[in-house]
Amino acid sequence: MTTEPELLRERAAAALTAARVRTAGLTDAVSEAELTAQHSPLMSPLVWDLAHIGNMEELWLLRNVAGRDSMHPEIDPLYDAFEHPRAERPKLPLLSPDAARRYAAEVRGRVFDLLDRTPLEGTALLDGGYVFGMIAQHEQQHDETMLITHQLRQGAPVLTAPDPDPPQGPPPTATEVLIPAGPFTMGTSAEPWSLDNERPAHRREVEAFWIDTVPVTNAAYQEFMADGGYHEERWWEAPGWSEIRRHGIEAPLFWHRDGDTWLRRRFGVTEPVPGDEPVLHVSWYEADAYARWAGRRLPTEAEWEKAARHDPAAGRSTRYPWGDADPTPAHANLGQRHLRPARAGAYPAGASPLGVRQLIGDVWEWTASDFLPYPGFRAFPYREYSEVFFGPEHKVLRGGSFAVDAVACRGTFRNWDLPVRRQIFSGFRTARGAAPAGSIAGQA
Ligand SMILES: [Fe+2]
Numbered sequence: 001m002t003t004e005p006e007l008l009r010e011r012a013a014a015a016l017t018a019a020r021v022r023t024a025g026l027t028d029a030v031s032e033a034e035l036t037a038q039h040s041p042l043m044s045p046l047v048w049d050l051a052h053i054g055n056m057e058e059l060w061l062l063r064n065v066a067g068r069d070s071m072h073p074e075i076d077p078l079y080d081a082f083e084h085p086r087a088e089r090p091k092l093p094l095l096s097p098d099a100a101r102r103y104a105a106e107v108r109g110r111v112f113d114l115l116d117r118t119p120l121e122g123t124a125l126l127d128g129g130y131v132f133g134m135i136a137q138h139e140q141q142h143d144e145t146m147l148i149t150h151q152l153r154q155g156a157p158v159l160t161a162p163d164p165d166p167p168q169g170p171p172p173t174a175t176e177v178l179i180p181a182g183p184f185t186m187g188t189s190a191e192p193w194s195l196d197n198e199r200p201a202h203r204r205e206v207e208a209f210w211i212d213t214v215p216v217t218n219a220a221y222q223e224f225m226a227d228g229g230y231h232e233e234r235w236w237e238a239p240g241w242s243e244i245r246r247h248g249i250e251a252p253l254f255w256h257r258d259g260d261t262w263l264r265r266r267f268g269v270t271e272p273v274p275g276d277e278p279v280l281h282v283s284w285y286e287a288d289a290y291a292r293w294a295g296r297r298l299p300t301e302a303e304w305e306k307a308a309r310h311d312p313a314a315g316r317s318t319r320y321p322w323g324d325a326d327p328t329p330a331h332a333n334l335g336q337r338h339l340r341p342a343r344a345g346a347y348p349a350g351a352s353p354l355g356v357r358q359l360i361g362d363v364w365e366w367t368a369s370d371f372l373p374y375p376g377f378r379a380f381p382y383r384e385y386s387e388v389f390f391g392p393e394h395k396v397l398r399g400g401s402f403a404v405d406a407v408a409c410r411g412t413f414r415n416w417d418l419p420v421r422r423q424i425f426s427g428f429r430t431a432r433g434a435a436p437a438g439s440i441a442g443q444a
Pocket of ligand 1: 052081138
């Protein structure tokens with residue numbers, strides 16, 4: 001990446017504009033009544049996300065960087081994600097859809113003026129355009145959240161996108177790939193827009209392990225279901241077992257059975273579950289139970305990142321499985337270009353040097369690991385971005401999904417959620433140790 005100031009400005013402006021185009025698409029697609037409605041207690045009304053996007057941008061760029069006063073101090077507390085849990089947000093005196101749009105647009109106009117005349121160096125917030133990149137990533141992350149709200153909403157479809165192309169080139173030759181033992185560099189100290197939890201780069205030892213070439217498919221997951229996987233306690237961690245019993249869960253979220261056929265609802269369309277697509281909308285407990293049933297386990301976060309970034313020939317970690325180049329449509333299914341994962345085995349151009357496919361895009365992949373800080377972690381620029389979430393209650397997801405934009409997706413990017421969550425665009429792949437019998441492989 002260039003540090004040439006003008007190119008950096010263009011990159012920041014393009015990232016902000018791309019996020020706003022997506023935000024507009026997601027919010028203009030539904031009526032005013034649907035923007036202010038709560039489609040699920042798990043989610044905010046879409047109009048809250050819209051004004052919150054503008055408010056975060058005002059806070060970080062206009063108030064913290066430019067030193068301006070708050071534009072509307074009375075609304076600031078309404079859009080603080082830590083003051084009001086999602087279920088409460090519909091009852092707040094929120095800005096109307098029109099007022100929220102005007103506010104976000106006014107902030108953006110002032111931000112573009114600021115970007116034109118601010119040196120992108122000299123402080124940790126400004127170096128490399130970090131704070132502008134952080135705000136573009138924040139908006140894209142809320143766009144993903146809003147896409148989840150669209151998936152949860154009832155009613156006729158309002159979003160459309162072409163299906164992914166059928167896989168190009170030869171299918172993978174093996175179902176799993178051996179990742180040899182040895183150290184690799186995990187995390188990053190160089191990626192200019194990486195977030196605090198991805199930092200710093202550090203050395204990790206990883207035992208040899210095998211990892212699935214592609215994510216677990218719907219067809220494979222249906223074998224687990226058909227084998228009584230949801231009815232055998234031995235596959236489940238205790239809290240997962242009580243969760244599926246309590247809620248009568250017998251299939252991924254949004255699936256239902258019609259005779260012998262499993263159907264799913266996807267953005268308002270009901271369709272047969274496609275067997276060759278990565279499974280989507282499963283909790284960590286479901287992923288973990290499937291892996292145990294299959295005689296395997298989830299990869300640890302370090303194993304996942306080594307499979308995705310370690311280039312054995314070059315002896316270093318790359319930004320993405322395919323190397324250091326930014327993602328293109330040939331590499332991965334990102335950016336809501338499609339409203340579904342591509343078939344398993346797609347994107348041979350995005351494979352890792354050892355041949356692991358679809359690590360980036362398609363579905364978020366649950367890992368075995370808790371969300372913990374790397375050695376040398378420093379909260380930046382605020383504790384609530386990730387530090388307050390560290391601990392055993394959150395599991396790490398990696399790789400991004402079709403709903404993630406490239407600006408918020410890297411080989412080092414870390415996502416986290418509660419192990420019961422399944423409305424997110426989550427799937428998984430499995431792994432197994434390759435060390436001699438009796439030793440424990442790949443714990444990290
Ligand atoms: Fe936010």
